[in-house]
Amino acid sequence: MSELVNVIRDPSSGRVADAASLSAVGDRSPLDGLDRRSLTPLDVFAQSAAAVGPAGVAVAIPAILASTAGSSALWALVLAGALTVLVSWAVNQYTRRMGSSGSLYTFTVKSLGPNVGALSGAALALGYSAVILFSLIGSTLVIIRWLGIGDTSVTRWATAGVFVLLAAAVAALAVRTVRRSTRTALVIEVIAIVIIVAVTIWFLVVIDAPPVFEVTSLPTGADAPAFLTAVALAMTGFVGFESAASLAPETRRPRINVPRAIRWTVPVALGVFVLSMYAETAGVRAVGHGMGMPHGPGTALPGTFSAPIAAYVLDLAVVGSMFTAALAHTTALARLIMTAGREGVLPRRLGRLHPTLRTPATAVVVIWLGLVPPATVLLLQADPWSVALKVLVCAVLGFLVAYVLVCAGVAPFLHRIGEWTWSAVVGAGAATVALLGIIAVYAAHIAPESWPVLVGAGAFLTAASGAMIWRRVRGGLRIGLYDQVVGSDLLTAPQRASR
Amino acid sequence: MMKRPAPQTALGGAFRILEQVARAGAGVTTRDIVAATGMAPSTVYRLINQLAEEEYLERLPDLRGFALGRRVAELSESFGPTLTLSRAAHARLEQARADVRGGLHLVSYSNERVTVIDLDPDVPLFAPDVLHHQPERTAIGRLMLATAHTRHDTAAHAPTLPALVETVRARGYAIQVDELRRGAGCLAVPLSDPDGRVLAALSLATSSARLAEPDALAERLHRHGAELSALIV
Numbered sequence: 001m002s003e004l005v006n007v008i009r010d011p012s013s014g015r016v017a018d019a020a021s022l023s024a025v026g027d028r029s030p031l032d033g034l035d036r037r038s039l040t041p042l043d044v045f046a047q048s049a050a051a052v053g054p055a056g057v058a059v060a061i062p063a064i065l066a067s068t069a070g071s072s073a074l075w076a077l078v079l080a081g082a083l084t085v086l087v088s089w090a091v092n093q094y095t096r097r098m099g100s101s102g103s104l105y106t107f108t109v110k111s112l113g114p115n116v117g118a119l120s121g122a123a124l125a126l127g128y129s130a131v132i133l134f135s136l137i138g139s140t141l142v143i144i145r146w147l148g149i150g151d152t153s154v155t156r157w158a159t160a161g162v163f164v165l166l167a168a169a170v171a172a173l174a175v176r177t178v179r180r181s182t183r184t185a186l187v188i189e190v191i192a193i194v195i196i197v198a199v200t201i202w203f204l205v206v207i208d209a210p211p212v213f214e215v216t217s218l219p220t221g222a223d224a225p226a227f228l229t230a231v232a233l234a235m236t237g238f239v240g241f242e243s244a245a246s247l248a249p250e251t252r253r254p255r256i257n258v259p260r261a262i263r264w265t266v267p268v269a270l271g272v273f274v275l276s277m278y279a280e281t282a283g284v285r286a287v288g289h290g291m292g293m294p295h296g297p298g299t300a301l302p303g304t305f306s307a308p309i310a311a312y313v314l315d316l317a318v319v320g321s322m323f324t325a326a327l328a329h330t331t332a333l334a335r336l337i338m339t340a341g342r343e344g345v346l347p348r349r350l351g352r353l354h355p356t357l358r359t360p361a362t363a364v365v366v367i368w369l370g371l372v373p374p375a376t377v378l379l380l381q382a383d384p385w386s387v388a389l390k391v392l393v394c395a396v397l398g399f400l401v402a403y404v405l406v407c408a409g410v411a412p413f414l415h416r417i418g419e420w421t422w423s424a425v426v427g428a429g430a431a432t433v434a435l436l437g438i439i440a441v442y443a444a445h446i447a448p449e450s451w452p453v454l455v456g457a458g459a460f461l462t463a464a465s466g467a468m469i470w471r472r473v474r475g476g477l478r479i480g481l482y483d484q485v486v487g488s489d490l491l492t493a494p495q496r497a498s499r
Numbered sequence: 500m501m502k503r504p505a506p507q508t509a510l511g512g513a514f515r516i517l518e519q520v521a522r523a524g525a526g527v528t529t530r531d532i533v534a535a536t537g538m539a540p541s542t543v544y545r546l547i548n549q550l551a552e553e554e555y556l557e558r559l560p561d562l563r564g565f566a567l568g569r570r571v572a573e574l575s576e577s578f579g580p581t582l583t584l585s586r587a588a589h590a591r592l593e594q595a596r597a598d599v600r601g602g603l604h605l606v607s608y609s610n611e612r613v614t615v616i617d618l619d620p621d622v623p624l625f626a627p628d629v630l631h632h633q634p635e636r637t638a639i640g641r642l643m644l645a646t647a648h649t650r651h652d653t654a655a656h657a658p659t660l661p662a663l664v665e666t667v668r669a670r671g672y673a674i675q676v677d678e679l680r681r682g683a684g685c686l687a688v689p690l691s692d693p694d695g696r697v698l699a700a701l702s703l704a705t706s707s708a709r710l711a712e713p714d715a716l717a718e719r720l721h722r723h724g725a726e727l728s729a730l731i732v
Contacts, residue, residue: 018526024560491567
């Protein structure tokens with residue numbers, strides 16, 4: 001291995017195979033200015049875990065699944081988890097090779113080109129902002145109920161006040177250094193999960209739950225449509241698992257730690273979901289109800305069985321989980337906006353970072369301002385909770401579209417970089433087909449009640465991606481910025497090598 | 500090129516790939532590596548991505564080509580010091596040690612990494628780990644960052660780095676007091692070649708009390724350093 005030793009002893013003797021590709025190496029990353037390599041593996045895991053918000057989902061989703069698929073709901077959940085594992089594996093085909101604050105948007109630009117990439121960007125923006133809106137409205141409603149303000153004239157003012165405070169707290173945390181915000185999210189989410197798991201186990205003990213296989217059953221052929229709907233709905237519980245990808249430039253050893261965070265988030269969330277799904281099913285069998293909140297916040301642990309303190313603790317976990325979900329998605333959305341700002345697809349000013357905190361502060365402020373009008377409209381509704389759920393439908397659609405594009409892009413991406421393998425392409429193809437099926441089933445399920453939401457989401461995607469494409473073509477912009485290698489990362493710096 | 504049998508282990512394969520990247524040069528693609536090494540494509544893809552994850556290889560901006568990463572230089576640490584002291588230089592260093600008291604270490608800077616040339620036998624290095632991974636927290640590291648020939652990605656280190664670097668440049672030496680260990684600190688002065696390039700450093704580890712007025716101490720170290728560098732570089 002003499003050549004290796006030579007180049008280590010004297011890096012300036014490094015050879016060049018492809019001068020053109022080496023000359024593209026600059027001094028600075030296009031995403032320069034972020035707080036590089038400040039996040040530990042635990043921090044990026046926190047980002048993905050908080051974005052999924054397992055504690056909040058675990059309280060909300062079992063009742064929904066049980067009412068759809070009955071005793072086979074648990075198996076629908078497990079199947080959805082397995083599908084999500086497949087999707088996360090497809091996402092990691094990119095995260096192992098490149099990192100970008102633009103996350104799936106950048107991956108899609110690099111695989112399916114700038115036009116499809118614009119659709120992915122619009123879909124992600126829709127998903128992120130709808131989850132932020134939903135989480136903030138949901139936690140506001142629970143807090144208002146705690147405050148014990150009935151249906152009076154002060155309710156609206158109090159609601160608006162609580163919402164603004166929560167949104168300001170999220171924005172303030174998102175602007176602070178990225179490490180502080182992920183640490184905060186981690187602490188709150190861990191506490192929320194511990195509460196959920198503890199209350200669930202306590203519930204199972206109190207009702208003397210029968211074994212899993214007694215209360216659940218595998219779906220039969222006749223149940224297939226309902227079962228598939230439940231799989232689609234269950235899959236919505238996992239959205240956000242990819243969120244760590246947007247922090248790659250800020251992570252230590254990102255090509256190891258980001259894929260690891262994404263890989264572990266899904267099984268951890270699935271574990272929490274399965275436990276609470278089991279409690280739901282067993283609870284319905286033993287005492288006639290589960291422990292979730294089927295009709296909105298404030299109905300946790302219903303019926304004669306409940307201990308009031310447990311309901312409060314559970315609510316606390318839900319609020320905490322929603323709050324951290326809002327924070328995690330603000331973090332991701334701000335980085336997406338910043339990336340598009342750097343590219344020029346959005347106004348360049350949005351690509352700026354805070355000079356000392358090194359966070360996309362301008363983008364966070366824009367998100368915060370953008371939230372106020374829709375939140376006002378929603379909170380003025382007679383039944384804000386049911387409207388908030390429609391917002392969540394939007395979010396889920398956005399994420400599913402972004403996921404299907406990123407899976408469909410795996411084969412072209414690997415072909416482009418010359419690392420095409422059958423196993424990767426077959427796996428990603430399976431994920432693509434499964435996701436398309438999920439989207440179809442999900443859309444068919446929600447269409448009768450929420451068709452205006454579907455139309456609205458479609459209109460937004462068309463308009464936003466159209467605007468992005470128009471700006472790119474008119475400005476002659478090159479998009480797909482990612483955290484590419486810089487000269488100081490290389491053993492032989494480009495200028496020395498070319499001499 | 501002569502074909503060799505495929506390596507038997509992943510480790511063998513990884514070194515075969517590193518060697519091939521060094522031989523072919525920056526910008527080599529996975530396809531070239533597969534052709535040159537005779538290894539199975541899927542094995543090459545897997546090992547290349549693992550080497551890139553560990554930052555021994557870096558993917559170039561077109562995402563297809565690869566180049567050796569800076570981390571490869573760490574492999575050279577097992578080769579031992581790059582500089583050996585002449586008897587005269589060693590005697591001069593001992594003389595300096597007798598004069599200043601405390602732990603006086605001689606280190607060299609090559610490829611923007613610190614290599615220990617001569618450790619004070621009586622005083623171990625404060626925190627070798629910190630020196631390698633967070634150089635900006637040590638006097639030796641600050642001096643290196645302030646005098647590096649190539650521009651550093653300062654953001655990779657600490658937000659306070661530009662200020663630190665300015666201070667070092669203004670004073671002509673680097674200092675760290677109480678930051679790694681309470682009551683102790685370090686002062687480093689540069690050793691330059693005739694062209695003024697900083698190639699090595701003398702670093703004194705001593706009590707914080709002695710470092711309270713560092714200018715006089717730095718002056719003394721500078722004098723020793725100037726004579727020592729005439730014998731070394």
